[in-house]
């Protein structure tokens with residue numbers, strides 16, 4: 732059972748104040764490209780990424796209340812104003828709160844690996860999820876995925892070439908263990924310190940002929 736922390740940061744959007752799908756530019760106060768981080772954890776990745784992309788509106792979500800609180804505190808501490816934090820399940824949020832063809836980038840870093848074979852169907856990133864997400868990306872929109880878990884990395888790297896409507900931004904590599912300019916998250920740093928490799932995967936929604 733999570734202890735619910737009351738989050739009072741201006742970055743935080745409580746569920747009851749979430750805008751309709753077409754209301755994000757008004758909420759951010761500017762019409763700019765919209766990016767999404769799924770599973771922001773303590774917010775270290777998105778705080779740095781937001782500073783690199785001052786001309787983007789960024790939504791960071793996690794269903795972990797304490798993580799949302801840490802993310803908001805970090806953003807406030809660093810004066811980052813182009814991120815809004817939401818505590819919600821990712822698929823529900825996307826389907827209910829985003830317009831199709833709206834996301835310029837989606838970041839998923841170290842998602843829960845569900846290591847037991849019988850639990851793998853619980854993994855967030857699957858063919859079904861990518862076909863769902865495709866509709867919400869703009870043509871040319873980036874999908875970034877990073878995992879420390881070999882089996883998850885190899886699975887997603889092997890699946891992505893056959894998901895219609897995407898092209899590999901790292902071709903000819905299916906994945907890389909380093910991605911220049913991409914910030915490291917808390918979990919990436921933790922696993923790298925244990926000697927593990929991170930699998931970085933980056934695909935773009937095709938500009939033409941995309942579904």
Ligand SMILES: C[S@@+](CC[C@H](N)C(=O)[O-])C[C@H]1O[C@@H](n2cnc3c(N)ncnc32)[C@H](O)[C@@H]1O
Nearest residue numbers: 770771772793794795820821840841916917918
């Ligand atoms: C292993 S942690 C990684 C946190 C962070 N991305 C990092 O790399 O340091 C995974 C995070 O994703 C969140 N999460 C997992 N599945 C989610 C979902 N379907 N919707 C929203 N958040 C999710 C969890 O609550 C957790 O905070």
